[in-house]
Amino acid sequence: MTEHQTFTAGAEGSYHYGVIRRAIDLLDQAEEPVSLDAIAAEMGMSNAHFQRLFSRWVGISPKKYQQYLTLGYAKTLLAERFTTLEASHAAGLSGSGRLHDLFLRWEAMSPGEFARKGAGLEIRWGWFESPFGPAIVMGTEKGICGIGFAAEIGAEAALEDLMQRWPSAEFTEDPMMLRPWVLQAFGAGDGKLDTAPLFLIGAPFQIKVWEALLAIPSGHVTTYSEIARAVGSPRAVRAVGTAVGRNPISWLIPCHRALRKSGGLGGYHWGLPMKRAMLALETVNGPA
Template identity: 85%
Template sequence: MTQHQTLPTEAETGYHYQVVRRAIDLIDQAEEPLSLDQIAAEMGMSAAHFQRLFSRWAGISPKRYQQYLTLGHAKTLLRERFTTLDASHAVGLSGSGRLHDLFVRWEAMSPGDFAREGAGLTIFWGWFESPFGPAIVMGTDKGICGMGFAAEMGEEAALTDLFSRWPKADFIEDPMMLRPWVVQAFGAGDGQIDTAPLFLIGAPFQIKVWEALLRIPSGQVTTYSEIAQAIGKPQAVRAVGTAVGRNPISWLIPCHRALRKSGGLGGYHWGLPMKRAMLAYEAVHAET
């Protein structure tokens, strides 16, 4: 297995996320809120150790974080942190210095180039530890073009998934080439917004949907129907959902912030526990 690149100040977050993921699964299955002792026991840790480790990842206590993972949290987000994209004129995002919203500089591949399925394109790739477990990151000389997470589906499946997006491209394993951008992407850089560009590879309709996703501020959410309205295709809600699901640069193009109008989470390509963890992580940091 290829060795993962570890980011400065994020050296242990992959392991921490595994603990968080197991806690999320436990919380999902519980009919009532769980005590710190109960969760820690299931994790095979003392309460003090679990609280310390968990708080280092989330920034708050397991009890408080558990509130963000309840089934009603998505509805709360829609009620209190809903973003109307039609009214959003700012292309840039305004997250805190720790989050990926520090940059939105991006360009898109031309439709003709996209139709060639990556032919003539060189894509560099590498594995990195992230706040959400192992992350596969891909990029061209123009910027990051792919990001996926392996905590739920496994590393081989995640790697194959992204390779299949551009089957005719030339792939070169070179994590050091990508590392400066990845450092920025996970909030470990110096906050310079021009060091982590994105290179969007998709059909014109998909690009419009992904651009709309970039306008959703951290800690807030929108709906698939709102995105359809924002791109001038109000009847294309299902197509919007498909484009959201095909977003190749997860986390950075924040498809996890798109919810169903009912308040349901909808799907998430890399696993619903991952989507819930990302939303909770952002909600926590939006309040700190």
């Protein structure tokens, strides 16, 4: 694996990123609340220094962050930030969602092209640091077609996971081609229009589900059954769940915003700790 591309400037920025990443991992894995004293000591910092650093990077205090990772958090989101997709569907499934938030444009591969399993496609790939640890990003000349995360499953498995989705494609390591899109994808770009295009590679039903996911605003959630209704197949909740799980462009196509009707988090392809961290980050940053 090549050296990850970072979004921070200088040795101090890289060091601080590593500290915050380790701290978030520790908080996410803890079965009981972790005191400021304990986590600051674990990071080798004074309480005051760690509190300032964590708040600057994450936007809230360590104590507040832990509140967003409690088991009851998903139910709270459903009660307070549930999004009905039918209205969005009537408006074209993009009016208030991630597509609008990030000024993304997207297009989808045709069914015939999808059936050829990527034959004739040149897919570029590279490793990057993200707010959620090492990210493998893939793209064609049309836009980003895959984002995966290695924190839970490891780098080799994450790379193989995306490559096997399009086994007949030609893969070339080329992080510099992808870098401008990646910076925009993770909020470090210049904010210009069309700097993070998406290229959806999937079956027609999958693409309909992914399009519905794009209609969920940042900081909000919906349910698998609500997505099924939005795509015109209210009884196909299980098929919707499968399509959500096969979403290749994690984070930008926000499958982490899909919850069970019961209030459970449901599954997440890259690991439930990742899903919880994504929801927490979006919530503390506020609704779009």
